[in-house]
Amino acid sequence: KNINLCTSSDTFYNNFMTKLNKKFAVLGHPISHSLSPKIHQYFASQFSIDLDYQRIDVESMHFKKTLSDLKQKGYEGLNITLPLKNLAYEICDELSPRAEQTKSVNTISIKNDKLYGDTTDGLGLVTDLLTKNVSLENKKILVIGAGGASNGVMFDLISQQPQTIFLTNRTISKSHDMAETWSFLAKDNDVLLNVLSPKENITFDVIINATSSSLGNGNAIFPENLKGHFWYDMMYGKQTSFLLMAEQNKAKFSDGLGMLVEQAAAAFNIWHHQKPDTKSIYQIL
Ligand code: ATR
Numbered sequence: 001k002n003i004n005l006c007t008s009s010d011t012f013y014n015n016f017m018t019k020l021n022k023k024f025a026v027l028g029h030p031i032s033h034s035l036s037p038k039i040h041q042y043f044a045s046q047f048s049i050d051l052d053y054q055r056i057d058v059e060s061m062h063f064k065k066t067l068s069d070l071k072q073k074g075y076e077g078l079n080i081t082l083p084l085k086n087l088a089y090e091i092c093d094e095l096s097p098r099a100e101q102t103k104s105v106n107t108i109s110i111k112n113d114k115l116y117g118d119t120t121d122g123l124g125l126v127t128d129l130l131t132k133n134v135s136l137e138n139k140k141i142l143v144i145g146a147g148g149a150s151n152g153v154m155f156d157l158i159s160q161q162p163q164t165i166f167l168t169n170r171t172i173s174k175s176h177d178m179a180e181t182w183s184f185l186a187k188d189n190d191v192l193l194n195v196l197s198p199k200e201n202i203t204f205d206v207i208i209n210a211t212s213s214s215l216g217n218g219n220a221i222f223p224e225n226l227k228g229h230f231w232y233d234m235m236y237g238k239q240t241s242f243l244l245m246a247e248q249n250k251a252k253f254s255d256g257l258g259m260l261v262e263q264a265a266a267a268f269n270i271w272h273h274q275k276p277d278t279k280s281i282y283q284i285l
Contacts, residue, residue, distance in 0.1 A: 149211075
């Protein structure tokens, strides 16, 4: 009898703790390198929130089933990273306007058995640039890349009302497709949107590398003789050839660690309705 009593109270305790710890996770493939658990735990500690934040490795083909399992297990929020952001956009029950337009979801909130998709990547990039005193308003910006990462930040780049956004990509036809996709929002915000022609000789205010060039084994292919005042690589933790070019240009530059932190802060705000302090995290990371 005593043993039974003890077991049932343990179960009660476990259920109680499971309820107490808010359950969150980051999903992607690969995922073992992800800094998101560390960042979210640190943010949560600022507000004494008890957080259980896991890394879950999931391949595209198992993604839908995994989402359904996590919903059943009582998870409240999920971050989504490569290569699942577009799939998450397709699976979510409801989408924010940002997620709708970028066709990308990196933050899911689970409420009343429904998946609400949002994306904070663009906000993360813009907030990090502003933190570094790089304003985009009325400026000439070059975005290199025409895949998920570059399209994922376009909504917020346009919202900053730069004078012109130039697009370029190794496969230039994709830049033309991208310009068409974003032409309506750009026009609405009085932003000129152009595909960079090889003949143009422009010194950009900001150059953003949104390619996955530093992940592959081949050489990074960028337009020749790039000139810019501030160079931003959305990758972090690597001395990329893009950042080397910035250094050779004697320009200011940054990797994307701040974007990672700020997109996490924006996701944290969506889930917990609190704005964490982001300045103090860099020492920990
Ligand atoms: P992501 O979600 O990271 O954007 P993606 O949708 O596969 O991934 O897009 C990758 C982007 O990086 C593309 O713009 C790609 O150029 P292509 O459209 O020509 O493939 C760009 N990219 C990948 N490797 C590159 C390299 N070595 N040099 C320059 N651009 C590269």
